[in-house]
Amino acid sequence: MQTNDPKGRALCVVIGVYLIAKAVLNMVIGGGFSFSEMFIAAGLAVMIFTGLKYFNYLAAAVLAVTALIYLPQNISNIGSNWLYLIEGVLDIGCAVLLCVQKNIRQHFTKTITINN
Numbered sequence: 001m002q003t004n005d006p007k008g009r010a011l012c013v014v015i016g017v018y019l020i021a022k023a024v025l026n027m028v029i030g031g032g033f034s035f036s037e038m039f040i041a042a043g044l045a046v047m048i049f050t051g052l053k054y055f056n057y058l059a060a061a062v063l064a065v066t067a068l069i070y071l072p073q074n075i076s077n078i079g080s081n082w083l084y085l086i087e088g089v090l091d092i093g094c095a096v097l098l099c100v101q102k103n104i105r106q107h108f109t110k111t112i113t114i115n116n
Contacts, residue, residue: 008107009051015094016045022087056108060095067091
């Protein structure tokens, strides 16, 4: 994969691996396979890996909205949901990195060109 910033690409790989690992962990904890959760995690990881312009903002929005939706539920029963609360904090951290970290932003400079 060729992008403008190898450090940004490496950070995006770490975020993508985190998303896949999180989905697997949630399936193990939840006790069953969730096709939709794995599909969303894989889709976000692919979006991040591509380096296409503005995909970082789209992935960050999905991460942030998901974390914010589950935040009240995770805080209300913090004794048994501490792992999910940590996931939410990590999701927000990844979303912030995708939007503001300069190397990651430099990774997302590819455009789609259609040759006739």
